[in-house]
Amino acid sequence: MSSHAAPTGFQQQGQRLCHRDDVAEGEARGFGPLEGSKRKVIVVRRNGALHAWLDACPHYSTGTPMAWKTDAYLNGERTHLTCHSHHALFEMDTGQCILGPCLGQSLTRIEIAVGEAGDVFVVAPCEGGVA
Amino acid sequence: MNIVGPDYLVFGVDDLADAIEYLTAWGLKPVDVTDRGGLFETLDGTGVIIRHKSDPSLPPPLPTSNMLRQQVYGVRSAADLDAIEAELGKDRRVTRLSNGSIEVKDDHGFELKFQVTIRRELDMPAEKINAPGAPAQRKPNEIGVWEEMPALPRTLSHVVLFVPDIEIATNFYCSRLGFVITDVLKGAGPFLRPKANDDHHTLFFIRTPDYMKGCEHLAFHMGGPTELMVAGTRFVKKGYQSFWGPGRHKFGSNWFWYFNSPLGCHFEYDADMDKHDDSWVAREAPMGAESSQIVLFEMREKWAPGGPPPGAKG
Numbered sequence: 001m002s003s004h005a006a007p008t009g010f011q012q013q014g015q016r017l018c019h020r021d022d023v024a025e026g027e028a029r030g031f032g033p034l035e036g037s038k039r040k041v042i043v044v045r046r047n048g049a050l051h052a053w054l055d056a057c058p059h060y061s062t063g064t065p066m067a068w069k070t071d072a073y074l075n076g077e078r079t080h081l082t083c084h085s086h087h088a089l090f091e092m093d094t095g096q097c098i099l100g101p102c103l104g105q106s107l108t109r110i111e112i113a114v115g116e117a118g119d120v121f122v123v124a125p126c127e128g129g130v131a
Numbered sequence: 132m133n134i135v136g137p138d139y140l141v142f143g144v145d146d147l148a149d150a151i152e153y154l155t156a157w158g159l160k161p162v163d164v165t166d167r168g169g170l171f172e173t174l175d176g177t178g179v180i181i182r183h184k185s186d187p188s189l190p191p192p193l194p195t196s197n198m199l200r201q202q203v204y205g206v207r208s209a210a211d212l213d214a215i216e217a218e219l220g221k222d223r224r225v226t227r228l229s230n231g232s233i234e235v236k237d238d239h240g241f242e243l244k245f246q247v248t249i250r251r252e253l254d255m256p257a258e259k260i261n262a263p264g265a266p267a268q269r270k271p272n273e274i275g276v277w278e279e280m281p282a283l284p285r286t287l288s289h290v291v292l293f294v295p296d297i298e299i300a301t302n303f304y305c306s307r308l309g310f311v312i313t314d315v316l317k318g319a320g321p322f323l324r325p326k327a328n329d330d331h332h333t334l335f336f337i338r339t340p341d342y343m344k345g346c347e348h349l350a351f352h353m354g355g356p357t358e359l360m361v362a363g364t365r366f367v368k369k370g371y372q373s374f375w376g377p378g379r380h381k382f383g384s385n386w387f388w389y390f391n392s393p394l395g396c397h398f399e400y401d402a403d404m405d406k407h408d409d410s411w412v413a414r415e416a417p418m419g420a421e422s423s424q425i426v427l428f429e430m431r432e433k434w435a436p437g438g439p440p441p442g443a444k445g
Contacts, residue, residue, distance in 0.1 A: 068390075075145055086197070086343070101342075
């Protein structure tokens, strides 16, 4: 596989990312990389809902990792997911870039589901975050 | 105008504690750093100054998400400050500060300061190598690497700026301040060195849309490629994020390793950059992966092969 930022496909579906309690409100953490991908998956909790995004800033076609240190994905005010290449800011729940080099572009959403025991898994694409 | 190169870069950050942690881990020495920020020095005294972005002592921010607030250039003498003031005073406001330094904006609105350089002269050996056919650089019994070997940034090397208009930027630094173009990556921009510095570049421009204007990266000279890779490996082991490298650029021949940072731009360790004089004729190459580097590697976890396969008898 040559693409660094390969979107999730059949190969990733069913893989476990974390437990839902691993990510507190307003926090972001990186998990993986999943089998078949070079990039981690960022899991963020916003207004109670978990969202997952591929750790790949869309500024460059191959996508580049966004943290400045392990799990350090947020800006100083802790209001936005941030690419620490050039300080592009992304909304935690929509993935939209609102300031920076990739203005108007979006992060790649990873669809997730929470199992009975609270484990967070990658699933086939669907809409929105999960509780 | 004997401009030596950048003495300091000044940033207005959104989290001082993160920036202080990062700059210290990078290998810079905090000097008079408080909870309001301060100076982080390389071995020759050049470095990075940070303040919170709301600090009123900072020059105004760029109209982008970039955190760079000012580039402080060192010059050889007070006469050079007078010459810069006379030249730039022709068409813009130049502010003379009480310590003799001057503040001014370039043609893209980047805040500049010029001062008699604070660089301390270094007296340290470069990385020494042994090769057949050449005199040994290390004496018998002098080892090349050891676990605790020092690998600290020696000096602030160069700044790379995202600018919307290469012609305007080049004209300002070359025609007004005496910088020289050493090479050009077509589609990106030129490498520049100032008159009083023989490094291949202390400044490089990359053409971008206006909303990206700012600092792309700043770089620090290390003592050689081994120091660069040792420092970078230690940095990754502490959890910091590699962006590009290690590798070796073609133009400038410098080794490189770039990292993400909480200062809104990349930080680069570099080593073994080419030197030039006025007889050099600038080369051109199209911007791209081939022209950007002669080799590129990616860090991996340490590993070692063994003898027999695992579980082999005997």
